[in-house]
Amino acid sequence: MTKLTPIQRLWRLLKLYKPEIRQIYTYALVIGIVNLSLPLGIQAIINYLQTGELSISWILLVTIVLVGITAAGLLQVLQLRIVENIQQDIFARSAFEFAFRLPQIKPRELDSQHAPELANRFFDTMTIQKGLPKLLIDLSVSSFQIIFGIILLSVYSIYFIALGLFLGFALFLLVKITGRIGLETSIKESKYKYNLAHWLEEIGRVRRTFHLSQNQSFHLNKSDDITVDYITSRESHFRVLLDQFKSFIGFKVFIAAGILVVGGLLVFNQQMNIGQFVAAEIVIILIINSVEKLVSVWDNVYDVLTAFEKIGFVTDMELQDSAGKSKINKNGPCSIKLKNATFHYSTDNEPIIDNFNSEIPIQSRVVLTGKTGSGKSTLLQILAGIINLDKGEISINDIPYDHLDRKSLHQNLGVVLASNQIFEGTLRENILVGRQISDEKLMGLMTKLEMNDFLKSNSKGLDLILDSGGRRTPRCIIQKIHLARAICHNPGLLLMEDPLVNIPKEERKSIIKFLTDKAHQWTLVVITDEDDWIANSTQIIKL
Template structure:
């Protein structure tokens, strides 16, 4: 029944494409290969350039069908829900029982379809994975309301309504049908810890395959010991030394040596895997942290969230045990049971019982163990966060003169940690207790029954000893499996913790390139801009309207610093627009490549900090287009040169992020220099006069006036700086009053 529905044509909302991809062979290839590329690389690393190379066409050809990768993903999501809608209608058409229809619907919404036994559309399996992993990204854009108005989510709503109808047939009075159905769909989109684990191993499939090959050969060789001993005992019983006996001894020893060589090879491969996992994790964090949407971090403390990186070490340590010990134990059990079955039919029954009990142990305890491990980890991070807070605010804690508070709060977290750890340990003890009882019963049964088989001459002494050795190997392997559950919990928990960072939505860096016009500053227009936050009852910005001409210097006087800070963050693309428009050189902000835009903007905002690096690095901030000569020039204009001359290493002096023994005015000048280098076309500055004396303020004014080809927005209460501006804009209660 594979791909039985592949020829069914689906109607897609025409606002989701520039040209219908089903109208040409190229468009069909774009869809097919685009799904595969999204499934392999993920939305963040998916680009039309990569897709064009894959289908051997030009990037411009792809843009003829879709204006952005966001629109492409939205098209695919609609195509997916169209498939589900068709399959739902097809599979429930002749069913009258509402319960059966509901069961069918839930299966369609939550399970990965099997093309061998189900009627599926072409590429539906890959597309479902894309929807599960990437669909949430289409909702975090400012265009979501407009897309909804144009019917982009109509098919999804239709499916929800249809399933709600099935619910109402069963229980007409159930009041939360829509909520229940959407919850089922949303929960299905959450990546499970096991999916994260397979995703982690996916790039190293070849190496893992080699580990399994070595493990299989190692497992087979390890069975040479009992078989060899059985044969040796048989020769010894004959009462003479023979060539066959010598050869067997040599082969047994050789099997042990080669088994060890296989283990060494596995260790080498696993070490390479551990190194690659650490490197990939470090690059993943380094790539994602600057790109995470600010809305994702409003209720989170970013430095504390970054601590999840250390779970990479847990994964490194646990992975070797899982790939070597766990695999070897599993194969030893499998091969041992197969070998035992040749001795007597009873051992087949023994193998079935053993596997059944193992599955029962795993089924009854693993979910509970994983949840308790997650709770334990949560409190572990809370304690680490609190200790970091104490270190960060150590001066405040010292001056507060109340050391008991820090201990009391630490103690409260420790109580919860110990409780959750005990809960987790209780699960581990339960598993191990079952194992001990299980081992004792199996050993008793096998010794008694094996002895009876020997007495009845069904087995000889050599076979009995070999069988007992195999049984001991199997029981030891079972013990390894049970004991490795703690490692499995640790690895899966670590993956969930890392997922708390990697699951956060990233900024979209698609859009038009910024015009490289360095001869003038930006023309800026703010039209009807409003911004709300759940932290405040009143809007932070309310219907803001003003225009700034190229190279104009605008002073902003506000009754609250949050007003101009939010405004600057909106212009810089840090926050998404909620209402209104912002244009730069008459180009809407939403159509611009935000990453390129920021290369043309200099800023000194309240969030700006020094970094752990040299003075030069603190000013250039890694921007390769900023020359050392420009850094020196701006530093001299701001009066930094005399201060830097006090350091023996000059611009190479390492600066502490907390600016120990660096005057506050020097910190402000370094941050201001950072904003002015790189020939920005727009500079946004908050409180440039803070911590400066009157003479230094005049130096700053002179420097800002002399900044060429640059539009400036300067938020300040200082009248001297406001007087140098071409115009002053006053904001009160989020509204423009002057």
């Protein structure tokens, strides 16, 4: 997939809001024209005043100028409303994009990434939200103001056209020369900002370790290193901004000098009256203010483009495809075949699973063993359809995984992973994860898993709120929640990674008996080296 540039990403987003942006720009155009009514009105008013008479025309002109200013203000209010709608929409889009994508990203994409850290990039949605009004309103209003101002000035004198052209060309050069380097330095600065946020999260995650080894100041030194990198790159970016600002001061002086000299000479030579001179001065001030706005918006342009780059890193990650159309029956029994299965991680050259063959009949009770690092967890993820083989074939009920509708596989699958999978939510939510199962059935299952004492010990029952990672929940209960989650929907295939290590020995036997009972039609594959599991197994696979 070809990687989009930040500017292409910006265009792609703006295209979604074409009608709204067209409205914003139409209003900007009208505002640009209406704003010129001020200098023109003042010019006419001065001319009238010079006649020494107060007339109806004078009152009419003052009224027109005031109506013009009010109309421009009202149009700006409308612009703000449209931009606010776009901002809210961007937030909602981004929230769903992240929530949808994070669980679906191909494991290969995450081989060298820490998935929770990727969520930090969501905060750049706010940078886009905040930057967009400046980009859409300030940029449009300022640009039209400059264009119309120069057109109006050119009516007064041909010299002003030259001045306008010079200004336009100089601005173009400024953007061309400093734009790319500005974006590069901004992206670099942002990289260190994320590195630091990630490191601070790591300190928070293992805070006890750092608390106990505070004397070593290791965490402070590392924070210091990243902060120095950030400040150095921020300084380079700031220098680009500063260069742009300095160039602007040069333009400002040049333009002011030009208009004062040219305007003054035109008045002396009676090619321009005082009213026109004052009007031209006001137009110039409007132009200079607009240029100033453009320069200050530029910082936002970098921020917004950088934010697109950062968010794009996540949204570019490939998602797991649903693959084929063949479905397996919900709650139906499952047999599995592996033929010359081969897999290697992108960070390793050697395959972890190399030409592996195996057959697992329906209702098997399989124990998966092998020394550490032999690839047991990897094989479990292959069986679950989480990671795809490089070579060879894996099939379930004789349907190759390539042709299998992954959704139907996941509906018929129960998985217990070794890692903690408790999220912040109620006990019920943690077990069901969106499945529709009655409380009565759930309570029956929890009795089987000997969780009644725990349920009785808290007054909230299934509505008990668990912390992220189940910080205040006993490890034994966490493991039982994982188990309940895996079997509550009576799957056809049950894959488990050391599912009972934290459960007291005396309870393990009865849970193993329950899980391996012939009454359950699931096919069970468990990574373990415990004798009780082996004693109840029908097949042992050694890696």
